[in-house]
Amino acid sequence: MAQTPAAAPTAAQLDAVKSSVRKLLHQPDYDDGSAGPVLVRLAWHAAGTYCAETNTGGSNGAGMRYEAEGGDPANAGLQHARAFLEPVKAAHPWITYADLWTLAAVTAIEEMGGPAIHWAGDRTDFTDESKVPPRGRLPDGAQGAEHLRFIFYRMGFSDQEIVALSGAHNLGRCHGDRSGFEGKWVNNPTRFSNQYFKLLLANDWKKKTLESGVEQFVFVDEDLAAEGEEEGGEKAAELMMLPTDMSLLSDKAFRPWVERYAQDKDLFFEHFAKVFAKLLELGIKRDANGNVVNEENVEEGYKS
Ligand code: CCH
The missing domain is CATH 1.10.520.10 (Peroxidase; domain 1)
Known part of the structure; x- marks a missing residue:
């Protein structure tokens, strides 16, 4: 009715x-x-x-x-x-x-x-x-560039738009009890910025297998780790990337956009708003x- x-x-x-x-x-x-x-x-x-x-x-x-x-x-x-x-x-x-x-x-x-x-x-x-x-x-974070294209082309997005959208991982974190992955991508995950792209490029990400068997990539910020130890914790110093995030670096068509967004926050903001x-x-x-x-x-x- x-x-x-x-x-x-x-x-x-x-x-x-x-x-x-x-x-x-x-x-x-x-x-x-x-x-x-x-x-x-x-x-x-x-x-x-x-x-x-x-x-x-x-x-x-x-x-x-x-x-x-x-x-x-x-x-x-x-x-x-x-x-x-x-x-x-x-x-x-x-x-x-x-x-x-x-x-x-x-x-x-x-x-x-x-x-x-x-x-x-x-x-x-x-x-x-x-x-x-x-x-x-x-999308499934355990996969790579081919999977990202399969998922996002289905919606009608381009390679550039896939990278711009991925910049949302400046925000928030992974929760072991939700996705199986653990941790945050950037140090200040409640501030929208292009830090995710900068960190992707600047750091030496190492594969880490969690106790659950889930594989992700991590980087330990030594300076922050030292501060953390003084405060009795070390977790805060560890940042993470999903395998799908890492594929933005290794894929020839995605990577130039990671580089541009890392260098040019205004361009990232403009493209993110649009996409x-x-x-x-x-x-x-x-x-x-x-x-x-x-x-x-x-x-x-x-x-x-
Ligand atoms: Fe994402 N995302 N996302 N993501 N995502 C997760 C968390 C956030 C993938 C996997 C994950 C986008 C694209 C992808 C956010 C926004 C966007 C988590 C952790 C996984 C896993 C979930 C948990 O454990 O709580 C994969 C794969 C892709 C492929 O491209 C796009 C696009 C956007 C938005 C434009 C945000 C925000 C979070 C943080 C959520 C929170 O609870 O803090």
Whole structure:
């Protein structure tokens, strides 16, 4: 049964949501003190299921609320991101989850010092599991360049865009109980920058096999290790890279972009803003006024 669509939100309503998101970012007891990184990963995993050929998946629908998608091992840990946003949804019930998750990510990136990213709303929420994309569409960090191309070409991204998107690993960390990998890519993982690319190039990354058998690459910052020992800990000095991150260095077409982004933060910010906006729009058809025209879900959206 079609419901009467609600009116399109005003700029003031959207600003109010963004303001609520900004307020929840500071989470002293969570990870590195910020909800920002996991919110960025939530939006990326919501959108990164897109398949251009079948025009399925993507950030429309917020399918991760359902077990079929939310319970995918690739999405382990993202329940924390969704839980952080529940009070925002409760305070602004007019916004769809699909819009909230994507808006939260661009708000968090900007608040963490990253670029302003174009965002458009009007996404709708699925009302059952039937349109949830199949599992297995998200990348596997244990693999290499060929796998990255297989995954990201499916969404319609180029080699340059793959490298720019990978720069999101300036943020956050890996959790052994979520992905099996452990640690953070940069020393300040709640500040958006091009540090990830600089570290990739500058350091001598060594393969390390974790107790679980998972292989990743690590670098021990000796200066930080010395400081850490004084403070009774040494873990803080160890930074990590996934095998997929390392493939950006070894692949002939990816590497020149790693070098350019390491040298030119403004270029990285410009390209990241563009490609992240593209990611969030995958599978979303809009009319000339910017309203979504994905007819199958329109009954749950708002209409202007
Ligand atoms: Fe990522 N990412 N990501 N990633 N990712 C992980 C964490 C984050 C891969 C694997 C992993 C992107 C691309 C890739 C973030 C944003 C993006 C983790 C650790 C793995 C594994 C998860 C855990 O244990 O909690 C692979 C493979 C790819 C292939 O390209 C892209 C694209 C983006 C966004 C544009 C962010 C942010 C995190 C940190 C999450 C957190 O909880 O701190």
